[in-house]
Each structure stands twice: as C-alpha cells, then as structure tokens.
Amino acid sequence: MAFNSYLFWLFFVVVIGIYRILPHRGQNRLLLVASYVFYGAWDARFLLLIALSTVVDFFVAQQLAKAPRKSRLARRWCALSITVNLGILAVFKYFDFFTTSFAGLLEALFGYHADPFTLNVILPVGISFYTFQTLSYTIDVYRGQTRPATNLLDFGLYVAFFPQLVAGPIERSHRLLPQIINPRKPRGGDFTKGLYLIVTGLFAKIVIADNMAFICNGVFAAPASEVGGIDRVVGIYAFAFQIYGDFYGYSAIARGISLWMGIDLMANFRMPYFARSPSDFWQRWHISLSSWLRDYLYIPLGGNRGGKWLTYRNLMLTMLLGGLWHGAGWTFVCWGLYQGLLLCAYRPFEKRIREQESGVLRRVASTFLFFNLVCIGWLFFRAESLSQVWVFFTEIFFTDFTSTFLANYGLRSILYLAGPFLLFEIWLERRRDLLALTKVHWGWRAAAYSYALFMLLVHQPHRSSEFIYFQF
Amino acid sequence: MNSSTSSFKHTEWKVLAVVAIAFLAFETVARLFAPVLDYDREHIHAFPEVVEEMSRDEHPRILIMGNSLVMHGVDSALFEKELAQATSASCSVTKITPVGTAIRDWNYLYDTYFTERDTHPDVVVVGFVAHHVPDQYELKMRRLARHFCSLNNLRDCLREEGQSFDMQALGLFSHFSALYGDQPEWQWIVSPAVIPEFGRSVRKINGLLDIEAERAAALNATPAPRTYRRLSRLMETFRAHGVKAYFVPMPQPEIWDFDPKAAEAIASRGATLIDARAIPGMTQSDFPDGYHLGDTGSIRFTSFLARALADDFPLSGHSP
Numbered sequence: 001m002a003f004n005s006y007l008f009w010l011f012f013v014v015v016i017g018i019y020r021i022l023p024h025r026g027q028n029r030l031l032l033v034a035s036y037v038f039y040g041a042w043d044a045r046f047l048l049l050i051a052l053s054t055v056v057d058f059f060v061a062q063q064l065a066k067a068p069r070k071s072r073l074a075r076r077w078c079a080l081s082i083t084v085n086l087g088i089l090a091v092f093k094y095f096d097f098f099t100t101s102f103a104g105l106l107e108a109l110f111g112y113h114a115d116p117f118t119l120n121v122i123l124p125v126g127i128s129f130y131t132f133q134t135l136s137y138t139i140d141v142y143r144g145q146t147r148p149a150t151n152l153l154d155f156g157l158y159v160a161f162f163p164q165l166v167a168g169p170i171e172r173s174h175r176l177l178p179q180i181i182n183p184r185k186p187r188g189g190d191f192t193k194g195l196y197l198i199v200t201g202l203f204a205k206i207v208i209a210d211n212m213a214f215i216c217n218g219v220f221a222a223p224a225s226e227v228g229g230i231d232r233v234v235g236i237y238a239f240a241f242q243i244y245g246d247f248y249g250y251s252a253i254a255r256g257i258s259l260w261m262g263i264d265l266m267a268n269f270r271m272p273y274f275a276r277s278p279s280d281f282w283q284r285w286h287i288s289l290s291s292w293l294r295d296y297l298y299i300p301l302g303g304n305r306g307g308k309w310l311t312y313r314n315l316m317l318t319m320l321l322g323g324l325w326h327g328a329g330w331t332f333v334c335w336g337l338y339q340g341l342l343l344c345a346y347r348p349f350e351k352r353i354r355e356q357e358s359g360v361l362r363r364v365a366s367t368f369l370f371f372n373l374v375c376i377g378w379l380f381f382r383a384e385s386l387s388q389v390w391v392f393f394t395e396i397f398f399t400d401f402t403s404t405f406l407a408n409y410g411l412r413s414i415l416y417l418a419g420p421f422l423l424f425e426i427w428l429e430r431r432r433d434l435l436a437l438t439k440v441h442w443g444w445r446a447a448a449y450s451y452a453l454f455m456l457l458v459h460q461p462h463r464s465s466e467f468i469y470f471q472f
Numbered sequence: 473m474n475s476s477t478s479s480f481k482h483t484e485w486k487v488l489a490v491v492a493i494a495f496l497a498f499e500t501v502a503r504l505f506a507p508v509l510d511y512d513r514e515h516i517h518a519f520p521e522v523v524e525e526m527s528r529d530e531h532p533r534i535l536i537m538g539n540s541l542v543m544h545g546v547d548s549a550l551f552e553k554e555l556a557q558a559t560s561a562s563c564s565v566t567k568i569t570p571v572g573t574a575i576r577d578w579n580y581l582y583d584t585y586f587t588e589r590d591t592h593p594d595v596v597v598v599g600f601v602a603h604h605v606p607d608q609y610e611l612k613m614r615r616l617a618r619h620f621c622s623l624n625n626l627r628d629c630l631r632e633e634g635q636s637f638d639m640q641a642l643g644l645f646s647h648f649s650a651l652y653g654d655q656p657e658w659q660w661i662v663s664p665a666v667i668p669e670f671g672r673s674v675r676k677i678n679g680l681l682d683i684e685a686e687r688a689a690a691l692n693a694t695p696a697p698r699t700y701r702r703l704s705r706l707m708e709t710f711r712a713h714g715v716k717a718y719f720v721p722m723p724q725p726e727i728w729d730f731d732p733k734a735a736e737a738i739a740s741r742g743a744t745l746i747d748a749r750a751i752p753g754m755t756q757s758d759f760p761d762g763y764h765l766g767d768t769g770s771i772r773f774t775s776f777l778a779r780a781l782a783d784d785f786p787l788s789g790h791s792p
Contacts, residue, residue, distance in 0.1 A: 006641035192484050218677030221684040226676075409673035416666045442483040446490035453491055454498060457651050458658050462674060463681065 035162035046124035061148035081138035097328030126166030169288035184262030197256030205249030210461030212242035229399020234410035316340035335380035502650035529564030535593035543569035558782035606698035617643035618653025707741035
C-alpha cells in the first residue's frame with residue numbers, strides 16, 4: 001500500500017473520514033488500528049516485530065522512570081532495549097550478510113571453505129526506521145530528555161504511525177509523542193501546507209523519480225557492449241534524481257497527510273543538491289537520520305571534542321554505520337566510508353565554504369563540484385556489487401566522452417522532468433522557506449498544481465518502481 | 473467536527489477549483505484529439521462505422537481480426553478478389569486490427585462492437601503468433617478499458633483482468649477519461665517534442681530491461697505454464713452467435729513452435745486452424761522489419777489465406 005497507489009488513497013480517505021468525527025482518544029485508537037492494517041498489507045507476520053519492539057520499549061521506559069537517573073539499573077534497562085532492537089535488526093537485516101562475509105573472509109585468508117549458515121528471511125519493510133525511532137525513545141528516557149509514555153496504545157501509535165512507519169522521517173519522542181498524547185487542535189494552514197506537500201511529493205515520486213528510475217535501471221542493466229562511459233555517467237545522474245525524488249516524495253507525502261490529521265512531522269529534506277560541502281549536505285539530506293546518527297552515535301563517541309584525529313575517527317565510524325544502516329552489503333559499507341572520507345577531507349575547509357556568501361559563480365562552482373562528489377557516492381549506493389562499481393569507473397574514465405543518443409535522452413529528461421523542480425527549489429532556497437509556495441497568492445499555487453497535474457497525467461513512468469527506502 | 477485537526481482556507485477552494493478546471497480542459501483537449509492521435513486511434517474510433525457498414529454488406533461477411541501483424545499481412549481487396557476468383561462467389565471483407573492487441577482485447581472488442589450491437593459476421597479469421605493467444609499475454613489495462621470495453625462489460629473486465637485494486641482503479645479511470653486511457657499516446661506525442669531521442673531511447677531501455685527481467689525470471693523460478701481460457705471464451709462467443717471461426721498462426725521470419733495445447737483448445741471448440749507458419753516461397757525478405765509482413769509477404773500470405781478459405785467454401789456460419 002504505497003503512497004503512489006490508488007489503494008492507499010482509498011484507505012486514507014476512509015481513515016480520515018472516520019478520524020474527523022472521533023474524539024481525541026478515538027482518533028488515536030483509529031490511527032493505531034489503521035497503522036497496523038497499513039503495515040499488515042505488506043506482511044502481517046512482521047506486525048509481531050513491531051508489537052514486540054513496542055511492548056519492550058514501553059516497559060523499559062516505565063522501569064527507567066522508576067530507576068535512579070543514569071544508575072547501573074537504568075543502564076541495564078537501557079541495554080535491554082538496545083539489545084532487543086538491535087537484535088531484531090541483526091537477525092532480520094544483517095545475519096546473512098555477516099555469516100556469508102565471514103565465510104568469504106575465512107576462504108580468502110586461510111583457504112578454508114565454509115558453507116555459511118543463513119536464515120534467508122525476508123527483510124521486514126521499514127525495519128530500520130521504526131527500530132531507530134523506538135530506540136531513540138528509550139535512550140531519551142534514559143537521558144531524562146523525554147518523559148515515558150503512560151499509555152501503551154499511545155506509545156504503540158508513536159512507534160507505528162502509518163505515514164512515517166516504513167520510510168520515516170525517523171521522529172523523536174519529544175516531537176511526536178506530545179502530538180499523540182495531547183488533543184490536537186485545529187491549526188490554520190494545515191490543509192494548505194498538507195496539500196502542497198502531497199502535490200510536490202507525488203510530483204517528485206511519479207514524474208521525477210520513476211522516470212529517472214527507468215533511465216537509471218536501463219543503464220545499470222546494460223552490458224558494456226550496449227552503452228558507453230558517457231551513458232554510465234548519465235545513468236548515475238539519473239539515479240541522483242531518482243533517489244532524491246523518491247525519498248523526498250515519500251517524506252513530503254508523509255508530512256502532508258500527517259498535517260491533514262493535525263500531526264506535524266519534521267522536514268526530512270532541505271534542497272540537498274544545493275549543498276556545497278558534506279556537512280552542509282547532511283544537514284539537508286535525510287535530516288532525521290543524520291541528526292539521529294549525530295545525537296546517538298557521533299556525539300556519544302566523542303564528537304569533535306577529542307581533537308582532530310579522534311574527530312576523523314568518529315566521523316568515519318558514524319558514516320560507516322550510517323552506510324550499513326541503509327543495507328547489508330559491501331556497497332553500502334563503501335558508500336558510508338566514502339561519505340566519511342568526504343566529511344574528513346572537507347573538514348579543514350568547512351568554515352571557508354560556509355562563509356563564502358559572495359560570488360555567485362564560486363557558489364555555483366562549489367555546489368556543482370560537490371553534487372558530482374555526491375554522485376560518485378550514489379554509484380556505490382546503486383550498484384549491485386563492488387565489481388559493478390569497478391566496471392563503471394573503468395568505463396567512465398576510459399571513455400572518449402562522445403555524446404550518444406541515450407546520454408542525450410537522459411540529460412534532456414533530467415532537464416525536462418527534474419529541471420523545473422530544481423528551479424522551484426532555487427526559489428525556495430532564496431526565500432529560505434520550505435513552505436514558501438503556501439504563502440504567496442493562491443493563483444501561483446493553482447498554476448503550479450495545474451502544471452503538476454499535467455505532468456502527472458502525461459508523464460507516467462514507463463515502468464513503476466517501489467519506493468527505494470522501503471528496503472531499508 | 474470536534475477537537476481535530478485541519479483547517480481549510482477559503483483560498484484553497486479556489487486553488488482546487490482551478491486545478492479541477494485545468495483537468496477538465498486537459499480532458500476536453502484529449503477527447504477532441506483522441507480520434508486523430510495516430511493511425512491506430514483513427515482505426516479504433518471508426519469501429520462503430522466499420523461494424524455498421526459490415527451489417528449492410530452482402531453475405532458471407534468475413535471479419536479479419538488481429539493486430540498489426542494482420543494489419544500489415546492481409547490485403548483486404550486482394551483477399552476479396554482471390555476468394556471470389558477461387559469460389560466464383562462474392563463476399564465482403566472487414567478488417568479490424570488495432571495494434572498491440574491480443575486475445576484478451578479481442579474478447580472485449582468483439583463483445584463491445586459486435587455482440588452488443590447484435591451484428592455478427594458469418595466468418596471470423598483471427599491471425600496471431602505464439603504470444604498473442606495465451607492468457608499470460610501482457611495486460612494493457614488503459615487501452616483495454618478505454619477502447620475495447622463498454623459500460624456493460626467494464627465490470628466483468630475489471631473483475632477478471634484487474635489483478636489488483638490499483639489495476640482496477642486504473643481501468644475505471646481509463647474507461648471514463650481520455651487522458652488516462654490514451655496516456656501512453658500523449659506521452660509519445662509530448663515527450664519527443666522536448667526530447668528528440670525519446671522513442672529510440674525508450675525502445676532501447678525497454679529492450680535492456682526486458683532482457684534483465686527474463687534473466688532474473690529464468691534464475692528465480694520456472695515460468696508459469698501457458699493457459700488458454702480467454703481463447704476458449706472467444707471461441708465460445710463465436711459459436712454462440714453462429715460465427716464460423718478460423719484461427720491462423722501467422723508466418724514469421726523463423727518458423728515458431730505452436731503450443732499443442734492452443735491447437736487442442738481451438739479444435740475442441742469447433743474452430744478451424746489454418747497453419748500459416750510456413751508458407752511455400754516465403755523468405756526472410758518478406759519481413760522488412762523482422763516481424764511484420766511487407767508488401768511481397770502480404771501478397772503471399774493473403775493469397776495463401778484466400779485459398780485456404782476457398783477450400784472450405786461455402787462459408788456459412790454454424791447455428792448457435
């Protein structure tokens with residue numbers, strides 16, 4: 001039941017129709033049931049995992065509230081929550097990766113051939129998102145930053161709230177829990193903002209991401225005899241816009257439908273391809289994950305408090321684990337390492353880049369340079385294997401860069417389908433307001449939505465694709 | 473309403489009203505241009521007149537049905553002439569050949585344009601190659617619901633062909649909206665205007681992705697066995713209306729394997745199989761694009777078909 005399916009919108013119409021006639025308590029019960037139905041539509045068996053995570057963390061938080069703050073007992077309760085949540089992740093997401101990698105290592109180092117024991121379990125949709133969300137709750141209670149929820153059903157809704165259950169944003173308890181526990185009051189502009197987010201989200205997913213996916217999938221599936229290095233470059237650019245449109249689209253729709261239910265989720269993206277440095281990028285891309293990694297990993301590791309080399313170590317470790325969070329595969333590990341290296345390499349120049357306010361040309365140049373560095377990372381992220389990464393690199397570096405019809409098609413598609421969205425983002429960037437369109441004359445919105453409607457109706461993808469982040 | 477939630481500014485009504493008007497304007501344009509979008513649309517939009525004309529034609533009325541293979545492969549005038557020469561009797565020939573269609577489309581097309589108008593030919597000749605007759609042929613829901621279904625059989629179509637709620641919704645919208653139903657055609661008109669390499673590139677990428685999908689399917693599972701429920705249903709329809717049916721496996725540059733199960737299904741419903749996979753004298757040069765018959769191939773195939781039907785004359789349909 002993806003956001004770009006008719007079934008989801010029927011489901012949502014039914015849910016919001018009932019929601020609006022219920023009192024606060026009833027709304028919460030309805031949303032909890034709806035969230036379980038929503039998740040169960042993928043695989044009802046994995047509802048047990050969400051329920052387990054919910055019950056354990058609710059119970060642990062209750063015990064943490066009773067235990068002296070940061071005492072040994074509190075640490076033990078916190079450790080239990082971390083063990084259960086990471087244990088679920090370890091079994092369902094990483095077990096097979098680690099056993100097969102270990103077997104490969106044994107063979108490479110000692111020539112010993114071992115048949116790895118694998119579970120071959122299906123990866124539950126959105127497992128990394130909800131485990132991180134619920135984990136942050138117990139850690140926040142342990143730190144005394146959040147008061148424990150007193151009602152299991154309210155907490156269950158915090159864990160399973162359907163708009164952000166399978167692909168985020170990874171909400172923090174201090175933001176989302178109060179909105180669940182306390183009655184939601186009507187807020188002026190929620191409908192307007194929600195509509196804006198839904199329209200831009202659907203546009204980003206269907207018009208940009210799915211059409212870019214077609215190009216990118218073709219280029220990544222093509223054998224070397226069929227395409228050249230320039231086609232590979234365009235394929236990677238297409239992926240850059242696919243993953244952005246896909247993930248921004250999901251997050252925007254999640255925020256939009258939540259706003260229509262009176263719940264304000266955090267913004268997960270802020271024009272990421274206008275970043276000029278890695279730290280700038282991570283303040284704009286998947287903000288809920290990057291801030292999670294900062295607060296629960298980077299800072300506890302010491303952050304930048306231990307000198308230059310310790311800071312580099314912490315950055316590398318944080319990004320390595322961030323890479324692994326995305327997927328159990330060496331390509332993701334390498335992507336994380338690459339992001340860590342970028343952060344380390346840019347660190348001495350961060351201040352200078354940040355202060356580089358004047359000179360449009362220099363800003364454009366540094367943005368373009370960094371966008372291309374991000375795209376190199378996307379190659380690791382998208383590739384099926386490291387050997388495919390190698391093939392792409394060799395083809396790209398040894399190409400004669402003669403233009404091909406496929407490359408022209410890819411570039412023109414990016415310009416035609418994603419270009420207007422990027423221009424719109426330049427406008428947003430200049431206004432320094434993600435919701436600027438909701439604050440201008442209604443005629444502009446009407447024109448923009450009519451354009452979006454036209455593009456949605458005419459430029460349906462040749463083949464539909466699932467949301468990329470569901471697999472994480 | 474109680475404690476909740478969202479507010480609705482009056483201005484947003486205006487925004488939604490403009491968007492609704494824009495949709496209606498797009499839809500109007502789509503409807504106005506639908507009959508002249510391309511040759512295929514012109515052909516499809518002419519079906520009611522074609523059927524009407526057929527009802528006034530002399531007996532025996534022969535309907536030649538299929539897709540682009542039949543469109544390129546059968547020369548109606550030549551067929552009529554050769555059949556008349558071979559039998560010393562006259563007949564009328566009608567050709568209905570919407571491109572990219574297969575057994576699923578032909579079922580609904582026949583119901584909509586012939587059964588519902590209670591106008592039937594005496595003879596139907598259906599031309600096809602291997603992948604057109606099994607139930608597993610790709611579903612093109614937009615086209616099916618928009619052009620080959622009527623209000624009367626839409627419900628059956630959505631129930632039987634819509635494999636998911638989303639597919640059913642797509643079918644429903646496509647039936648009532650020209651924008652939805654003809655979306656791929658509009659995309660193929662608008663996109664090349666902006667991206668000149670559109671057609672060539674899309675075909676190339678589709679080819680690459682098809683190879684990849686076939687490779688993955690071959691690795692993952694054994695392919696589902698081919699079934700012929702829709703073929704049987706079409707033959708039942710013909711039989712119920714006293715229409716004599718001929719099914720013609722058509723020639724291709726290489727002789728292809730005809731599934732014995734399909735032949736069995738055709739024989740068991742009293743239809744006649746005219747095996748035209750290998751026509752004497754036909755060579756690869758008769759297929760200029762490697763798939764459709766060209767001018768020379770069309771003459772050979774049409775003559776072959778006319779002779780085969782002449783052998784079976786008189787072509788009166790059997791009683792329902």
